[in-house]
Amino acid sequence: MKNNISAWELKQIEAKPQTLKSKLFDWLVSFMPILMALLVLLQYKLVPNKKVLISFKVYEPTNLYAWFIGVFLAAFAGLFIASLFSKKVFGKWRNAAPLLTAVFLLLLAYDFATLKARLLHATYFPAIDDILNALIAERAQLWINSRHSLILLFTGYFSGVIAGLFCGILSGYIKKVRYWVMPLIKVLGPIPANTWLPIILVLPFISLFQGAVFIIALGVWYPVTMTTMNGVINIPMHNYEAAKTFGVGKLSMIYKVAIPASSPFIFQGLTQGMSIACTVLLIAEMMGVEAGVGWYINWQRGYADFAKVYAAIVILCVTFFAVNTMLNAIKNRVLRWQEDKV
Amino acid sequence: MSVKIESLTKIFAKQIEEGTLTALDNINLEIKDGEFVSLLGASGCGKSTLLRIIAGLEIPTQGAALFNGERIEGTSPKRGLVFQEHTLFAWLTVRQNIEFAAKATKRLNSRTEISNWLEVAGLTEFADNYPHQLSGGMRQRAALVRALAVSPEVLLLDEPLGALDSFTRMHLQDELIRLWKGRGNTMVMVTHDIDEAIYLSQRIVVMSPRPGRIAKILEVRMSYPRNRAVGDFTALRTQILKLMDFAQDVQEEYTI
Numbered sequence: 001m002k003n004n005i006s007a008w009e010l011k012q013i014e015a016k017p018q019t020l021k022s023k024l025f026d027w028l029v030s031f032m033p034i035l036m037a038l039l040v041l042l043q044y045k046l047v048p049n050k051k052v053l054i055s056f057k058v059y060e061p062t063n064l065y066a067w068f069i070g071v072f073l074a075a076f077a078g079l080f081i082a083s084l085f086s087k088k089v090f091g092k093w094r095n096a097a098p099l100l101t102a103v104f105l106l107l108l109a110y111d112f113a114t115l116k117a118r119l120l121h122a123t124y125f126p127a128i129d130d131i132l133n134a135l136i137a138e139r140a141q142l143w144i145n146s147r148h149s150l151i152l153l154f155t156g157y158f159s160g161v162i163a164g165l166f167c168g169i170l171s172g173y174i175k176k177v178r179y180w181v182m183p184l185i186k187v188l189g190p191i192p193a194n195t196w197l198p199i200i201l202v203l204p205f206i207s208l209f210q211g212a213v214f215i216i217a218l219g220v221w222y223p224v225t226m227t228t229m230n231g232v233i234n235i236p237m238h239n240y241e242a243a244k245t246f247g248v249g250k251l252s253m254i255y256k257v258a259i260p261a262s263s264p265f266i267f268q269g270l271t272q273g274m275s276i277a278c279t280v281l282l283i284a285e286m287m288g289v290e291a292g293v294g295w296y297i298n299w300q301r302g303y304a305d306f307a308k309v310y311a312a313i314v315i316l317c318v319t320f321f322a323v324n325t326m327l328n329a330i331k332n333r334v335l336r337w338q339e340d341k342v
Numbered sequence: 343m344s345v346k347i348e349s350l351t352k353i354f355a356k357q358i359e360e361g362t363l364t365a366l367d368n369i370n371l372e373i374k375d376g377e378f379v380s381l382l383g384a385s386g387c388g389k390s391t392l393l394r395i396i397a398g399l400e401i402p403t404q405g406a407a408l409f410n411g412e413r414i415e416g417t418s419p420k421r422g423l424v425f426q427e428h429t430l431f432a433w434l435t436v437r438q439n440i441e442f443a444a445k446a447t448k449r450l451n452s453r454t455e456i457s458n459w460l461e462v463a464g465l466t467e468f469a470d471n472y473p474h475q476l477s478g479g480m481r482q483r484a485a486l487v488r489a490l491a492v493s494p495e496v497l498l499l500d501e502p503l504g505a506l507d508s509f510t511r512m513h514l515q516d517e518l519i520r521l522w523k524g525r526g527n528t529m530v531m532v533t534h535d536i537d538e539a540i541y542l543s544q545r546i547v548v549m550s551p552r553p554g555r556i557a558k559i560l561e562v563r564m565s566y567p568r569n570r571a572v573g574d575f576t577a578l579r580t581q582i583l584k585l586m587d588f589a590q591d592v593q594e595e596y597t598i
């Protein structure tokens with residue numbers, strides 16, 4: 001046997017040999033998403049819709065949803081064929097297939113419960129086709145508002161992170177600072193940041209945007225300070241001592257030892273802070289800030305235009321998902337030195 | 343004269359109960375420039391404490407520790423320390439660990455110089471590994487060359503070969519001698535291993551526990567490289583074993 005095999009080859013060699021039955025099962029599972037997408041498409045086109053009035057009009061679905069499903073169907077078929085030729089593609093596709101099958105099963109059920117049988121209230125539960133159309137019709141509004149939300153989110157988040165890192169590192173590192181910061185943390189920490197919204201948003205000398213930034217930053221500041229401080233306090237003494245024997249001074253010790261050694265804790269705070277920031281952002285936008293996706297949702301709810309509400313929620317999901325994925329990627333990159341990360 | 347310990351006593355406050363513990367009691371020791379000295383003794387007799395005092399990490403309760411005639415206050419890159427537990431920085435690769443030391447001491451070792459150190463440690467292939475991806479012996483080798491890379495005047499070694507198998511251990515002992523001969527710096531090494539002390543050092547400081555005292559200082563007058571099988575070697579071993587027996591008598595109340 002040759003010595004320089006790749007990790008992929010190694011996995012193949014060490015994998016259990018497959019029986020005919022398990023192979024057949026694998027292929028069946030990886031075919032399921034195609035079947036399910038096809039069913040969704042067929043139901044949508046062939047089963048008659050139950051007619052309802054929405055906003056005093058008879059609701060007529062468009063072909064957009066059919067195209068939408070069609071694109072997925074084509075992609076699935078493409079991947080399925082590719083997986084016939086490449087074991088790597090097959091591995092990934094086989095892994096994703098059950099989840100995709102479940103998602104399309106859900107779509108099938110939702111279509112049935114809305115368009116086809118109207119088991120759910122037509123106003124509050126619009127058809128997916130309706131939501132897709134709202135996404136396209138409202139793209140300009142959605143774009144402007146998501147941009148506003150993102151700017152607010154990141155301004156608040158980074159202000160909070162900077163303040164939190166500053167407080168956390170200093171109060172972890174210097175006992176005297178901890179003496180003064182600790183009471184502040186203990187008093188302010190447990191109160192959800194948005195509690196202060198009604199007060200901050202009516203303050204005369206700051207804008208709504210600045211007020212919201214402050215509230216988000218406050219929400220982020222707390223977990224980042226806590227985790228960073230704990231991280232710095234709990235760094236094993238020998239790290240400092242080793243650095244000391246190389247003549248590292250008290251100040252450079254902070255960024256050469258304290259920050260990297262406590263980075264796993266810091267990232268815990270950054271992740272918690274992000275989810276708090278997202279929550280506070282939406283609350284702020286729904287309670288006072290006059291722009292952003294949260295505000296848009298509230299506004300469209302006023303007109304009972306739920307397709308647009310759902311469209312905005314879809315945008316929120318995608319955005320928050322992207323932001324958190326990014327944060328996770330950074331975290332995994334920075335913390336690759338950790339034992340359990342490999 | 344390089345390191346001088348003058349009637350030094352170190353007392354620790356006990357962490358749980360009220361009370362104190364005398365770790366070192368009236369220690370007097372002189373270590374000459376370029377000498378290789380071993381501290382030998384049972385567990386808890388204050389070997390690490392003495393080393394940490396010389397490194398500048400602990401303050402003596404009484405007496406003084408001097409380095410080149412000056413009282414030791416705080417750490418200095420001139421007195422390098424390799425800890426008992428390997429203390430590589432977990433967030434840095436092996437190469438970065440060595441670079442850290444080089445940069446911090448403002449010895450801007452070139453990349454080739456650092457590669458040479460990696461070569462000495464036999465870690466060239468693992469230069470870009472993180473400490474947790476190394477074996478215990480590799481970590482100790484890395485910690486050793488990291489301390490050597492900044493060329494300290496005194497290298498303090500706290501059981502640097504403690505966790506190694508006997509083959510790697512013997513190999514690294516020869517490596518230590520080679521490095522010491524090449525650089526001519528002072529070496530102070532803590533060890534549990536009598537043979538290791540005899541094989542490596544010019545003088546052996548035998549310590550006894552509770553409180554930590556110097557039981558005897560022995561000179562080893564054999565030329566390097568030493569042969570572990572010759573009569574002088576085994577005679578010295580027997581002598582030290584006798585001394586250590588005496589050291590264990592004091593401990594008896596703690597054994598079963």
Ligand SMILES: Nc1ncnc2c1ncn2[C@@H]1O[C@H](COP(=O)(O)OP(=O)(O)OP(=O)(O)O)[C@@H](O)[C@H]1O
Nearest residue numbers: 354355356357365384385386387388389390391392
């Ligand atoms: N920071 C400390 N606080 C309190 N007691 C300490 C401290 N450091 C060491 N001691 C005590 O001092 C004594 C000597 O410890 P030291 O670590 O120097 O022993 P040692 O000879 O290195 O032992 P070993 O061979 O097991 O490493 C021990 O009884 C230990 O409990």
Ligand SMILES: [Mg+2]
Nearest residue numbers: 389390391426
């Ligand atoms: Mg020790």
